Amino acid sequence: MTEARLFGGRYEIGHVLGYGGMAEVHMGRDHRLGRDVAIKVLRSDLARDPGFQARFRREAQNAAALNHPAIVSVYDTGEDHSSRDGVAVPYIVMEYVEGLTLKEVLTAEGRLVPQRALEIVADVCAALDFSHRHGIIHRDIKPGNVMLTPQGAVKVMDFGIARAITSASSQMTATSAVIGTAQYLSPEQARGETVDARSDVYSTGCLLYELMVGEPPFTGDNPVSVAYQHVREDPIPPSQRNPEISATIDSIVLKSMAKNPAQRYQSAGEMRADLLRAAAGRPVAAGPVPTGGERTAVLGGGAATRVVPTPGGGYSTSVGTAVGNGAEKRRGATIAVGILAVVALVAVVAFAASKLGGGGGKEVTVADVVGANQVSATRELQAQGLNVTVRTVPSTTEQKGKVTEQNPAAGEKAKEGDKVEISIGGGPGEVAVPDLKGLDEDGAKQRLEQAKLQFKPEDDEDSDLPEGRVTGQDPAPGQKLPENGTVTVRISKANRVLVPDVKGLTFDDAKSRLENAGLKARKAEAASDKAAGTVISQTPDQNTKQNRGTTVTLTVSTGPTASDSPDPDESPSEDPEPSDSAEPTESAGASASAGSTPRVGPNTLTR
Template identity: 45%
Template sequence: MTDTFPVILAERYEIRDLIGRGGMAEVRLGYDRRLNRVIAIKLLRSDLASDSTFQTRFQREAQSAAALNHPSIVAVYDSGEETLVQPDGTSRTVPYIVMEYVEGHTVRELLGDGEAVPIPEAVEIVTGVLDALEYSHRAGIVHRDIKPGNIMITSTGAVKVMDFGIARAIEDSAATVTQQHAVVGTAQYLSPEQARGEVVDTRSDLYSTGCLLYELLTGHPPFTGDSAVAIAYQHVREVPKPPSSIAADIPEAIDRVVLKALAKRRDDRYGDAAHMRTDLLAAQQGNAVSAPATSTWASAPTTTLPQQTDAFSPARPETPAPPPPVTQQPLIMPTEQDDERASKNRLGLWLLIAALLVAVALGAWAVSSGKFGGADPKPTASPTPTTIAVPDVTGKSEQEAKAAIESVGLVYAKGDGVASNTIPPGRAVSTDPAVGTGAAPGSTVTVQYSLGTAMVEVPDVSGKTQEEARDALEKAGLKVGTSTSEDSAEVGKDKVIRTKPTANTTVQRGSSVALVLSTGRVTVPDIKGMTLEAAQTALQDAGLTYNVNSPTTEKTSDPAKKDTTEVTGTSPVAGASLDAGGQVTIDYKKYDFQPAPTTTSPKAPKPGDPNNPSSSPSTGATSN
């Protein structure tokens, strides 16, 4: 079908080799002639291109994905439509999406042999996915299809999540089942609500991420089966084994994080990606986590598939057992007098019961009010609630949030700061447990507060001391990472030459920024092969002085080398480190031009040449 596509789209994008194919589209390597960069081009399948519904869904995918700009999300650069002429003369429109080309491999390829990956690598991959989900969820976009095939590891080790917005594009509503009743997503990574065809939310992505983490740690998904229906049923009904029961080196804390992410009820999972990431990193470092013990889930209630019961129907009484057999008696028909007598008996019984209830109520009131026994009236204690709904404190200050939580009988605790593009710094972002969750009276509710926007710009700290750079980076919402040293003539000792990422680059708040510090020394440049004049200039530009040894002479017949010089070496050698202003000794040679001798061939003698006897005229007898 790709043969029907043109070589050039929009007079700009070259279509090259096929690099991927999915249920709705195929992806080809491409080249942007205008910006001179390699790209990826997604084209709607030709057999779907004539369907206006799929065209709309495909365009919606482009809009959803283009709204996301994050280092861990594959970027969308452009989208459009191309009109193609069919062999019969008719035309049709084929939509396309121009995306960032990511060079690397998918996590599916990483797991291709069924072997687990090391725990630090698994945590790093899932942390990258959670970073992307935290950003997309704040933008109101649920991925719906987190799986190893949609996670890329670049050649530099960075994590990239692909196909954002596809699940939203495949459907016309927020539900998980399409008009053809096909579940959106891959069976091994479906959340229970997706398997039941219910509306999904951000916690559905966290369930799928839990499945991904489980497979990275153990080498296989939490549930497998002979069919998608069998796997979906397990997602709804069965609790997975703890990962440590498969791989003994997995800590119990990571077990807890995985099983909390895989909770059947959405309210039992992590409230957002940031909380799951915090717990996962804490578990890797051996710190305490908020997830409950793994034994909690063994007795946790599970839900059922919609085909089996109605989740909202009242419980039905069990069918009573049939009465024991009795011996047949003569059938006696009741008379009108019998009916009247039975009716009067029932009425009398009800009147008696009502009178007794009134008497009991009056007696209880009299005792409690002190009418009998001379007791002082005491207030009746209100019943203690079994659970309290966690109040919504989003957007409140710390003082307001604390007052709201304590006013309902819960204990307030301040949590770590989190990035937010929508909530001002210092205001409440989320709670743990989540808003509306039932909590036991006196239990602790942790409130996370906004640190500000999720993406920040790396400040320029070049020329600053290490402490000054640290203060500037922390003020910008970033952390100082590793520090390395490099020779520099322009920057003083122990001051910053540059940062990684570089200044003015936009990165996620809380990211680590590495510092490159100056040693205050200079690296001897490689000047071998240069002319003496060029070498002297290079050393001066590097902040060094020089001393020149007497030259050696080399003969040459090459006219281009006439009156030229060439550096043959230095002391110290190239790459050595010297203090600024240090001296380098130059060894060089001068070329002595000597033209090559000219050799000519002897000329042929002319006839009659007196110098050549052989050229004299021949003599002979003449006849008379």
């Protein structure tokens, strides 16, 4: 079993977490304090240079003094003497931060919402402002050097390392070499000039731009073309590339990325204040930034402006008279400066290619990342010094979010800086749910099979549609489902029927009508003025929906009642009341009986 490698007798060296241009970072374990750490080790080929060693040690000590919650803490420094060639290799023991770099976040999730980007970069500015006040300029602010913890805290990494290398060898000074990734270089870095804290402000503006847009402000085929754009080209306002970005945020980005350092925020603290104002919806201090012709007019004037540091740590401008008064002299001077800048850039790229391994790095065996999630796969490949590109492909549900294939394949040889493309499973492809309205069960099943969806029938016991007809579906038509997703289809059992109107029919006809509708009939009788045998009412009423098999009570007329018609055997009353029209008589005798013929007697007085 291989014995664990220890630095300083206490720091166990574990697997590689990542590579930088000058160092590699390992997972580590502090056995004395029993905690996880990250150990940054200067590359062995650079460790042979005494200049690198001296600056690395001094700047590590300076970084250790930066005690700030948004800065990765440095715990210890030392040298390892166990290399085969006997070279002392410097190392830095740092706080181990669990989380993702902003580069990994952008790769996995794309651009951030502007509000979140403002909050993150405000924390970055807080870290930079603290370091600047302690005399340390970062010089390499980029997404790969800023981490987000699972709790959302910001941690800025690699303080002082870039500064340590800036003047580490006479060769670098002679070639006006610049430090920093090309996409985040300030114009003065690209020209190989002396830089100050405002260079970090420029790089932070590039970082904010990329977080909100999804890519850096300047891109190109090679570092020279990118660096040239930083020196000469204006960035496209971020709002033109992301409509969610406001004009207020535009002004912050463009001010921080001004070509002239005097027109930028003069400190990271100033920039942070504007970021917090914008995040809170308050007016910001940033105004329109001179660009294009305005900048040309300033540079072409009769006075030359230079920026010098002041004792208080700020910056002031001094103006001197330009040598020569003719336009031709000024134009010639401008051209000469431009040529020198391009020559310096070419020298930078040549140096970087030879010193940092660009385009001809050491050969590595590509790791097998198939089956790993995107973040883990990206980290592992980047730890080998490889660049990772990601594409999303359809996959099974189980493969969603994982690497399904990689190119080059695992085990193949590649050189540091080469690209590896990984395919991330996006899950099953989504399909739109078809409209099954009006179909029968078989038709609905066939339609879903054509759409690559599963059919799940469900009885609808409360439908008056014909049996077997679709009465509803879930999800609704037009909604998206993964391929092979399930659609629940309700099928009519025709258990609800509409009660027909059978009043006026004979009982037999009414019964037949009800049975045809799936209902039963029960007879009841009642006297009425309707013809005997005619249905005069029904319960339940007509045109109501009832369950199939429900009994409908039909009331059938028995005709008029006996009191409604005269009895032929009934005789008239024996003592009828005299009619109102009868004439009174004065006869002492009884009146004639009803129905008899009146007679005139001897005692009758006729008037």
